Amino acid sequence: MSRIGKKPIQIPGKVKVDIKGAELTATGPLGSLNYTLPSGLKAVIDNGILNISIEEKGKEKLLNAIHGTTRANVFNVIEGVDKGxxxxxxxxxxxxxxxxxxxxxxxxxxxxxxxxxxxxxxxxxxxxxxxxxxxxxxxxxxxxxxxxxxxxxxxxxxxxxxxxxxxxxxxxxxxxxxxxxxxx
The missing domain is CATH 3.90.930.12 (Ribosomal protein L6)
Incomplete structure (x- = not known):
């Protein structure tokens, strides 16, 4: 697994994150942004912490290549609506x-x-x-x-x-x- 992809994302108190299927929506003081997760990756929120994991078994090698990039993009969406x-x-x-x-x-x-x-x-x-x-x-x-x-x-x-x-x-x-x- 990707070392960056495994890092959890702390959701700030002013930001609200909704996940519907592969669509992630973050809303904060600076507006709202959407991000679509690539197929095979899954986002889960637990106690204000967002984790991105590989969902499909057998395709780990292919999905591992985009796991860290996806986590970084989701972090930028959350950071953007909070601080800009x-x-x-x-x-x-x-x-x-x-x-x-x-x-x-x-x-x-x-x-x-x-x-x-x-x-x-x-x-x-x-x-x-x-x-x-x-x-x-x-x-x-x-x-x-x-x-x-x-x-x-x-x-x-x-x-x-x-x-x-x-x-x-x-x-x-x-x-x-x-x-x-x-x-x-």
Whole structure:
């Protein structure tokens, strides 16, 4: 069995988890999320602790491969409706900025046109002009990470000056620029 898959999940007091067949629904302060368990895996709640186990005998080797991943996904659903997830992007460059207006996010990063994104339902974006950081928050970890990756793809950081959009704390391998030619 998977070591991660065997770990029990403690359900916080503010979160309610319902299991109907293979459909798991978690409801908490930040909303509600659903997750469908793969066939052959079973979730059981006992005294506020959720365990995921392999149900079908004879297919342990096949199901063992997804046991830990399923447990991690269920944990992220429960954690998301309780505390939520966030990604912080740093926007570095002369004149680079972002503007959040309602459900639209406009990014100006030295292109001939501003890039406009629709903020997905369930996510919020906040731009701090003093620190040039854009924070994406939401309860669905996949959706937060996917939206942050789409924004970063507009202008990835370049290795010479480091200008572009990067994750907070991300290390960019820097290159030395051209040096003056030696005397002849």
């Amino acid at each position: 997830f966030s990604k912080v992007l740093e926007i570095n460059g002369l004149g680079y900025k972002a503007i959040v207006a309602g459900t639209k996010l406009t990014i100006e990063v030295g292109l001939s046109h501003p890039v406009i994104f629709d903020i997905p339902k369930g996510l919020t974006a906040a731009y701090d002009g003093k620190t040039n950081t854009l924070e994406i928050k939401g309860s669905d970890k996949f959706l937060v990470g996917d939206f942050a990756a789409k924004i970063r793809r507009v202008r990835p950081p370049e290795p010479y000056k480091g200008s572009g959009i990067k994750y907070q704390g991300e290390h960019i391998a820097r290159k030395a620029g051209k040096t003056a030619a030696g005397g002849k």
